[in-house]
Amino acid sequence: MIIAILLGFLGWYLYERSQRRTHPMTPGLHAEIDLPHTQEWEIYQNSLSICSKKLRVCMEELRLPHLSHHIDLIETGSYENLSRRFLKVNPGFSVPVLVHNGHPVYESHDQIVYAAAHAGAKGAALLGETAELRAEVARWVDLGALKGNPLVGGEERAGNSAPGLTIPIFASMLRYIPWWRLGVGVLFHGQRRRPILFSILKLRGIHGLPPPAREAIRRARRNMSAHLDTLEQALADGRAWVCGETFTLADVSWMAILERLCEVDWIEVFLGQGKRPGVAAYWRRVQKRPSYEAALQSQRGDIAIRALQDLKDAKRSSPELREALEVS
Ligand SMILES: N[C@@H](CCC(=O)N[C@@H](CS)C(=O)NCC(=O)O)C(=O)O
Known part of the structure; x- marks a missing residue:
């Protein structure tokens, strides 16, 4: 009986592991990935995560309409970032993720620059209007x-x-x-x-x-x-x-x-x-x-x-x- 339970658990674990593969993603836009989406801009973020805060503020400052998906991390409730659904969005298992027309952008410092670069005059102001200022902003x-x-x-x-x-x-x-x-x-x-x-x-x-x-x-x-x-x-x-x-x-x-x-x-x-x-x-x-x-x-x-x-x-x-x- 115990052996049957252990074997059942092992089978479940091996199957789940095969469905929840994790690996690092290179930063920036991944135009080769197409994710299901309903809006031009979507973000996957967590209330406490500092990088998610940065992306949320940026989207708000740019007034870019977007759909926000809250993803729990263990400290806010559960490992939703290890769910099969989220790992399809980011096998690197971290938030935030910015999704533009279904293509994910990884790493929050790249995401805010990407969003600003696609947001017209408001974005240009956030990036810095002159070459000198842009370099200074990038440094910060x-x-x-x-x-x-x-x-x-x-x-x-x-x-x-x-x-x-x-x-x-x-x-x-x-x-x-x-x-x-x-x-x-x-x-x-x-x-x-x-x-x-x-x-x-x-x-x-x-x-x-x-x-x-x-x-x-x-x-x-x-x-x-x-x-x-x-x-x-x-x-x-x-x-x-x-x-x-x-x-x-x-x-x-x-x-x-x-x-x-x-x-x-x-x-x-x-x-x-x-x-x-x-x-x-x-x-x-x-x-x-x-x-x-x-x-x-x-x-x-x-x-x-x-x-x-x-x-x-x-x-x-x-x-x-x-x-x-x-x-x-
Ligand atoms: N360098 C990444 C860091 C992202 C990151 O570490 N996110 C944390 C929350 S702030 C996370 O998702 N952690 C999930 C975990 O460790 O399980 C970025 O800037 O986006």
Whole structure:
């Protein structure tokens, strides 16, 4: 009987694996792939994902009508990004994906440039109107990108500091996720280390973060501080936006990063008590843009909202935890 069950499970697993093949996709447009679609522009995105935030803000700023498919990641509910349906859209199992006339574009830093390049005058303004400005915007977009494995190296990009700073809220969010859903990741994830790390975070909780996780947070905090100092310097001449008086893709990237810092309770650490006043004023300015409400604030997920409260409560009731996360 037990052997029959085990064989049944093995058969199911091998069949499912053959249907859920994962492999990396090269960045940019894949004109050779045709996906089912009903609108010229479609996006596959997740409420919490920083790269998805960037793409959502960009689509909103460009006023490009689009169909949005929300794809859960384990931290927001389940491994929908490992489902057969989503792996047909991106065998690289990550969000966001931009789909133009059925052709996918991979990597958010490429997606925002692609969308802007196909959006007429609004897009031209976001990309930068002169060659010099375009180069400057491109430099900031790269700086805001999340590339490679952010938990190992990648300090030169502000975007790469975001995952490390998100570890505390991941530990809080995973309380709300049943174990069997994490099991789906262990069985099918293209990078097994990720579901294993998440399982450890769920097991240990916010008060029991293992030393490597604490070290990753410390490193991300140091790197983000340096990048925010760079941003502070850029804004020091009183300009409204990162590259001057026009809102560009550089601001789209920073809007997503600052929203992430806010969503996971780091704003006070980096901008509180008069620290980096230029960035603090910039952050207030960013929040007044209609795209902030439409693409970010209104799209925060339930689990993230509950976990943020849990994290704040945990830090309030445990000064040692606050010290460990924010100071030491
Ligand atoms: N370099 C990629 C990064 C995309 C990425 O890492 N996405 C994360 C969410 S921010 C994801 O989909 N993770 C899924 C998983 O690890 O299971 C981009 O810029 O689009």
